[in-house]
Amino acid sequence: MPLPKLLYTTTFRLSVLFLIVYGLTAVMALGYIYWNTNVLLIRQLNQTVQAEIQGLAEQYRQGGINVLARTIAERSQAPGISIYLVTDKNGQHIAGNLKSVSQQLWDTVGDVRFSYKRNVSTDTSETRQAFAKTFRLPNGYRLIVGRDIEDRHIFSQVITTVFWGLSFMTLIGLSGGWLVSRNLLSRIDRITAASQTIMNGHLSERIPVQGSHDELDRLSVNLNDMLDKIENLMNGLREVSDNIAHDLKTPLNRMRNRVEAALRDHNGTEKNIYRDALQATIDDADFLIKTFNALLSIAQMEAGSTKNTLLQIDLVPVVRDIAELYEPVIEEHGMELSVDMQGSVMVHADRQLLGQAIANLLDNAIKYGVSGKRIDTKEQPRIFLAIEQKDRFAHIMVADHGPGIPQSDLERVLERFVRLEQSRSLPGNGLGLSLVAAIVRSHRGEFRLEDNQPGLKATIRLPLL
Amino acid sequence: MRILVIEDDLETSAFLTKALKESGHVAEAKHDGESGLNAAREGTYDVLVVDRMLPKQDGLSLIATLRAENVVTPVLILSALGEVDDRIKGLRAGGDDYLTKPYSYSELLARVEVLARRIKPEEVQMQYAIADLTLDRLAHKVTRAGETILLQPREYRLLEYLMKYAGQVVTRTMLLENVWDYHFDPQTNVIDVHISRLRSKIDKNFDTPLLHTIRGAGYMISDATS
Numbered sequence: 216m217p218l219p220k221l222l223y224t225t226t227f228r229l230s231v232l233f234l235i236v237y238g239l240t241a242v243m244a245l246g247y248i249y250w251n252t253n254v255l256l257i258r259q260l261n262q263t264v265q266a267e268i269q270g271l272a273e274q275y276r277q278g279g280i281n282v283l284a285r286t287i288a289e290r291s292q293a294p295g296i297s298i299y300l301v302t303d304k305n306g307q308h309i310a311g312n313l314k315s316v317s318q319q320l321w322d323t324v325g326d327v328r329f330s331y332k333r334n335v336s337t338d339t340s341e342t343r344q345a346f347a348k349t350f351r352l353p354n355g356y357r358l359i360v361g362r363d364i365e366d367r368h369i370f371s372q373v374i375t376t377v378f379w380g381l382s383f384m385t386l387i388g389l390s391g392g393w394l395v396s397r398n399l400l401s402r403i404d405r406i407t408a409a410s411q412t413i414m415n416g417h418l419s420e421r422i423p424v425q426g427s428h429d430e431l432d433r434l435s436v437n438l439n440d441m442l443d444k445i446e447n448l449m450n451g452l453r454e455v456s457d458n459i460a461h462d463l464k465t466p467l468n469r470m471r472n473r474v475e476a477a478l479r480d481h482n483g484t485e486k487n488i489y490r491d492a493l494q495a496t497i498d499d500a501d502f503l504i505k506t507f508n509a510l511l512s513i514a515q516m517e518a519g520s521t522k523n524t525l526l527q528i529d530l531v532p533v534v535r536d537i538a539e540l541y542e543p544v545i546e547e548h549g550m551e552l553s554v555d556m557q558g559s560v561m562v563h564a565d566r567q568l569l570g571q572a573i574a575n576l577l578d579n580a581i582k583y584g585v586s587g588k589r590i591d592t593k594e595q596p597r598i599f600l601a602i603e604q605k606d607r608f609a610h611i612m613v614a615d616h617g618p619g620i621p622q623s624d625l626e627r628v629l630e631r632f633v634r635l636e637q638s639r640s641l642p643g644n645g646l647g648l649s650l651v652a653a654i655v656r657s658h659r660g661e662f663r664l665e666d667n668q669p670g671l672k673a674t675i676r677l678p679l680l
Numbered sequence: 681m682r683i684l685v686i687e688d689d690l691e692t693s694a695f696l697t698k699a700l701k702e703s704g705h706v707a708e709a710k711h712d713g714e715s716g717l718n719a720a721r722e723g724t725y726d727v728l729v730v731d732r733m734l735p736k737q738d739g740l741s742l743i744a745t746l747r748a749e750n751v752v753t754p755v756l757i758l759s760a761l762g763e764v765d766d767r768i769k770g771l772r773a774g775g776d777d778y779l780t781k782p783y784s785y786s787e788l789l790a791r792v793e794v795l796a797r798r799i800k801p802e803e804v805q806m807q808y809a810i811a812d813l814t815l816d817r818l819a820h821k822v823t824r825a826g827e828t829i830l831l832q833p834r835e836y837r838l839l840e841y842l843m844k845y846a847g848q849v850v851t852r853t854m855l856l857e858n859v860w861d862y863h864f865d866p867q868t869n870v871i872d873v874h875i876s877r878l879r880s881k882i883d884k885n886f887d888t889p890l891l892h893t894i895r896g897a898g899y900m901i902s903d904a905t906s
Contacts, residue, residue, distance in 0.1 A: 235897050306776065497784075500782075508780075524768070540862070541868075543874055570864065574862075574864060582868075
């Protein structure tokens with residue numbers, strides 16, 4: 216992965232910013248504590264050592280070298296961090312727990328820092344840091360009083376360690392941020408790549424989903440659902456334009472041929488040739504207009520233009536009106552309509568559109584519900600129309616005992632212009648069920664075709680109010 | 681009757697005025713909203729046929745302006761937009777009837793003639809009679825030659841509508857719209873079957889048929905035997 220791109224990711228920037236703020240705060244706090252403690256300790260050390268030296272110098276003035284030597288020998292016995300040494304003018308050890316004096320120590324007057332060896336046990340010694348003041352007594356004697364500051368040294372070492380620890384943490388933080396960003400970036404890159412592919416026309420491509428159920432996954436799933444919908448619409452559109460080309464061109468062509476044939480007959484030898492041709496042309500035009508209207512209705516329904524016309528209505532009178540409208544024609548076709556509904560069933564619907572949907576289903580039942588093998592031939596073929604309330608949904612069912620639709624075609628017949636072989640001979644434009652499906656969809660309902668064993672059962676499912 | 685056609689397509693308006701004249705009416709045409717509005721204001725027309733989309737002033741606002749000026753001439757709206765929503769908008773603007781393009785001339789003529797005969801509320805008759813057939817709207821009773829005829833509620837309303845416009849052609853779509861209040865186009869001849877049932881009740885046992893089928897147009901109740 217190219218580094219610059221990584222540097223621009225939000226995660227990486229955030230982690231860097233966080234690390235900088237956090238690191239700076241920690242370093243500043245540590246530094247402050249270290250510096251303050253140091254100053255305080257040195258001052259304290261200075262003061263105690265100074266006081267002790269003055270005390271010892273006083274003893275020398277009053278009692279001479281012997282008294283001083285004894286006091287120092289006594290104090291050296293006490294355990295602790297104090298360092299003492301008294302030498303003669305040649306640097307010879309007279310008393311004190313510091314065994315020898317280095318050149319550096321000998322040359323300096325006043326404050327000095329030095330390292331010395333101290334016995335830890337009988338045969339091992341270690342080098343330790345110390346701070347001391349040297350003082351020249353009269354007659355060439357030297358007095359050195361100091362304190363072991365190895366502990367303070369250790370403190371500074373701890374601070375240094377903590378600092379390195381912090382640096383290490385920063386490094387880990389940075390690499391963590393880098394890793395997270397890289398992971399995120401690679402996922403975003405995959406999403407971008409997928410959308411590029413889709414934009415290039417591969418509509419069936421989908422955005423990868425990791426399965427981690429995180430926010431990116433949820434976004435991807437949502438985008439994929441949207442793509443499904445878009446793909447469906449696009450496929451619908453493609454199919455429709457193909458079908459329109461076929462199903463509208465055919466009658467147009469037929470119309471044209473008929474007019475041409477009539478015109479070829481110059482003398483009008485056949486008696487009514489013009490009249491018949493014109494009448495047939497009007498019939499063809501009417502068929503085309505009906506097809507065109509149905510197509511437009513479907514398109515408008517799918518564009519969501521019905522939203523404003525949905526009202527709270529009772530389904531029962533709507534269905535009853537349609538049943539009453541169709542009953543005579545059903546009987547005319549030698550069938551019987553049995554209606555089963557009661558009470559009131561309130562839904563959000565457009566009476567006109569829903570009425571049309573039910574009418575279309577009844578039209579179909581009349582057309583296809585009669586032929587086919589009936590078990591009891593004496594019984595009149597029936598069309599069933601019913602409303603049921605189930606699970607917060609209203610089910611409007613139109614069923615017949617006709618030949619039905621083969622299982623494999625149940626989905627397909629809802630598509631525009633699809634007409635099954637068996638129905639080719641009957642009038643129709645193959646849009647009836649598509650229109651029903653579009654109407655039901657615009658009502659946020661569900662439309663299903665099922666095997667009625669035998670026959671077809673169409674169900675419109677609408678959410679109850 | 682005098683009919684004003686406001687339609688911007690020259691060929692369509694020429695066809696309509698010619699056909700209306702052939703049907704025995706006086707027809708004039710205007711080709712944009714502005715001149716149409718002026719003509720409708722000043723002239724004395726029985727019916728206005730207004731295209732919904734017009735240059736200069738659109739059809740719906742033209743109708744709304746007329747209604748605001750208390751011009752109550754019945755209006756038939758012609759429109760390429762045929763959805764439920766469009767129809768409602770058209771009627772709300774003050775249109776009296778709505779016809780979706782493309783339409784057949786017989787449909788347009790039947791609607792124009794029914795509109796021209798629009799019965800004002802104060803003229804509503806309580807009884808319709810044609811020859812020996814009477815329909816009493818108060819008693820909801822139908823008799824022919826003194827004999828009571830029992831009708832289903834919908835058959836009664838069908839007959840009521842036909843008799844209200846007796847002597848005029850009424851199309852199948854008009855019946856579906858006015859008797860059933862549905863505006864779709866059934867694939868099956870549902871109306872014809874209702875008519876034939878009604879006919880069997882009012883005409884079957886009598887010598888003169890009153891309910892006539894007008895070929896290519898619709899139905900008409902009339903005592904003329906033509």
